[in-house]
Amino acid sequence: MNGFPTNDFVALLPIAILTVGALAVLLSEVFLVSGRRGYQAAITVVFAVAAGAAAIARPYSGYVFNRQAVVDDFSAFVTVVVCAGLALSALVGAGWLRARNAERGEFYGLALFGTAGMALLGMATDLLVAFIAIEVMSLATYSLAAYLRRGKRPSEAAFKYLVLGAISSALFLYGSALLYGASGSTLFGELAKGRGSPLSLAGLSLVAAGIAFKIAAVPFHAWTPDVYEGAPTPVTAFMAAGVKAAAFALLARIFLSAEAGTAAQATAFSGVISGLAVLTMIFGNLLAVPQRSVKRMLAYSSVAHAGYLLVGVLSASVAGVREKALAGLLFYLAVYAATAIGAFTVVGALERRSRLDDEPADAWDLERFAGLARRRPGLAFAMAVFLLSLAGIPPTAGFIGKLYIFQAAIGAQLYGLAILGVLTSAMGIYYYLRVVVYMYMRPAAGEAEPLSSAATSVALAAAVAVVVVLGLVADPVIRLAQAAGAILL
Amino acid sequence: MATVTLPKGNPRTKLLVTLVVALALPVILFGAVLVLATIAKPEPVAVFVREVLHHDPATWPFTGLVYGVAAGLLTFMILNFGAVVAAVTIWWEMRVSSRMQSRIGYNRVGAGGFFQWIADAVKLLLKEDLIPADADQLLFRAAPYFVFAGFGLIFVALPFGESVIAADLNVGIFYVTAVTALVVVGILLAGWSSNSKWALFGGMRSAAQVISYEIPAGLAVMVPILMAGTLSMQGIIRAQGAWPWQWFVFTNPAALVAFVIFFIAQLAESNRPPFDLPEAESELVAGYLAEYTAFRYAIFFLVEFGNVWIMSAIAVTLFFGGWQVPGVAAEAYEAARGAGALPAPAWWGLQVASMAVFFVKTFLVMNLVIWIRWTFPRIRVDQMMNLCWKYLVPGAFATFVATLLWQILVARVPVASTVSGVVLFVGALVALVQMLRLAKQNVEAGGDQVDLSNW
């Protein structure tokens, strides 16, 4: 008998917890006798918290599964972020779905499975493990996007997401094959071996393109507005928070592995990534400006934020500022997760509540926010906080995140990118504040009563707390993120 | 046809001719397969090239060609053997089923109607080959080839005897499972391309049925694999003993269950009654076969009956000790072979004995299949799906886990498998005797109702 690889199994603890939770929710759904499903969101939150706690407690750190995965501060941070995103989304989803009489165990089960994939993605140090994790994550999110399959928009959104996601998977796999050809290994640690060869560059570019789909970087963003708009709003929140965090974790690991030990920004691959960053920042913000649908605007804003995060990834390749850049990246991801979930929650609460298969085009129109401050001051305040944070205005956490990333970019002598980032952020202020203007300075147009539920309020309060508290006292989390910057590749 | 034409010729001559052919055909086919299987190997080919053709086998460029010709001949003979076996199976099944239904059955062509299968083949050769106007021409034509290729490819991996196997693959049983799927592809193509509602329904039903039952079959196969620790067909047989209480089906209680699951699943996979829903004459006309005529139809028909033989042979391989001859140890074959370039006569004798054992066992299992056909009525679609997913799949999972535990037990307490083998074998014997006794009682109690006059 071989020695029992305890460490391998212990390392998977958070993922195992999430999977068990998913199975528990799914099985409870089919054995359900009464129609009450209130406990399902509770189970989901409990398992998400347990998985996050397991990631923090971390009984074992280091490489597992023959260096194909790793448990380090970085992966723990990502796991905690996605678990928190899951918990918030589950709370939001509970209220939103119950109002539409569409609450089923499958929603929570799929979200738990997807989060398991995200957690694994944060740990992956092998292209194939990463691919499996991407698929686990994506299949769950594809299905979640189609969760309200009776409606036209969710089906359309899910189908677009599925087809483009399949393409991105194909790109990722093809790139992996090329990288295997170039370096003779699928381990991240060996990626640098093939550096300089056109094969390696092509492989890395294809892999990066595959990930760029997931993080919605221009020019691979085309699906984002349609999918974000068509998917059920809690799902959109979950995708914006979780998928982005996990995919950026993967991108950071791959990028840093490929660039290990090079002079800053000298390689063709960092050229590819900076190109992505430039395009994403410019077009993400430009396209967000004319949007009248707030949900669509937030989708483009998610594209724009991917651009700022790409700058963070780029700066991390410079030895001196790596910790700072990675800390900024992780902090930004955490804050963005809370902010995006919060903003989409408010959008979901204001959404026109009608039959499931009837989704009017103006469901998320700016007009619906008009006069919100008078009708529901709490909701309006929360939304204002999230929008200010997205715009990067102090004293919100979004400002601190941007600050760290742009400081790191300057430290890495990426002056052009830093300036572009600041300029495009300024452009963002216009379309974010426009919503605030509507909420506070326009008279109420409709009579529609916003949705309110206890679970949603809890989630909103938590998200506001995260954004405000981290904006005021960012240091503890920044220190944690900096510790996580000691990334293992 | 008002007058019935009586068979011409002297009945005694007919009997003689039939007997000669019925004995000579298997002898010739078996002999050819045995001889070719022995020489169609690289070493004998090398010897042949050196001794007969006077070339150095290592450098002569055509050694590979000679080997290819030998292997081609072997597979050609095995396929012929398969086709003949399938055809004779049809004859045998018709005879047995007519007895079961107290009717006469085949009795015109040759003694006991033995040559009926040849007559059928000739008749189908002379029929018009029709392709419906709206059929998908290419797929309609391609379907029989898929079916026949799937059928023929399985024969290559069947272990007929100790060293009589065309390709002893190390993934043997896996290979068999894989190429069986070609038959499904053919059936689905046939159903789809015919552009007939009956055919399409039959094809879809067949596909749903076959792929569903693939799962319990695949899981049940895992039991012998776990016990033998190999996927090779010969390896699985060698892991069993020759005596009945050393067969896998008896040495592990879970394997007995696994055999039952495997057997049912195989019945369903070869569309045999009571799982013949895809063809269900009374509801779907002939299912996916509805639009086929002439020899294309014959190919489907042949494969279907040949599959009965194949599934019996696989069951014998996996659970009933294959060709193992009682009293002959594994080393005995090697010892009898001798040192010469060609094996000694004793070795040939042992090979023939092992082939005979395999054939007899397969024949017995095959009769079980025929028996089941005339005993159970056809089941409904929902019953068919229920049986698979709600009984066989969980059951197969259970046997799989039980076998794991059993193997751990056997590793600690080796005597367990012997005990189980003896107990289960004796139990099976007792059950068999009891069943025969009951059958005898019923026949006697039935009096005139049971007509045994033409047996």
Place this chain on the structure above:
Amino acid sequence: MLTPLQTYFPIGVALLVAVGLAALMVALANLLGPRRPSVVKSTPFECGSEPAAGSPRERFGVKFYVVALLFIVFDIEAIFLYPWAVLLLPSQGYPGLGWAGFVSMGIFVATLVAGLVYVWKKGVLDWAD
């Protein structure tokens, strides 16, 4: 010992021979059989009556697709089990996968069984309704 190519060679030959035999027979039947096509012969068979309107290749019960999906899930699982079953137990100096293999596959199979329970209770396996 046979090289892998030599082991698999008969399979290639068998494929050729099987297709060849079938082609030969079909060709023979074409040669020997009569050829008198007519409109009636080339219409689809529907129990002697005129074919009902419409192509048969229309929408099909979703059950067939669900069965196909289930098949893929469980068949892939069986494919994973095959090599695992061969390697699990120690043999001839090879140590076997040991408890690690046992536990890993246990988790895998347990997850799948949970999936089976789920689809079962969900009513996917009920063909009748």
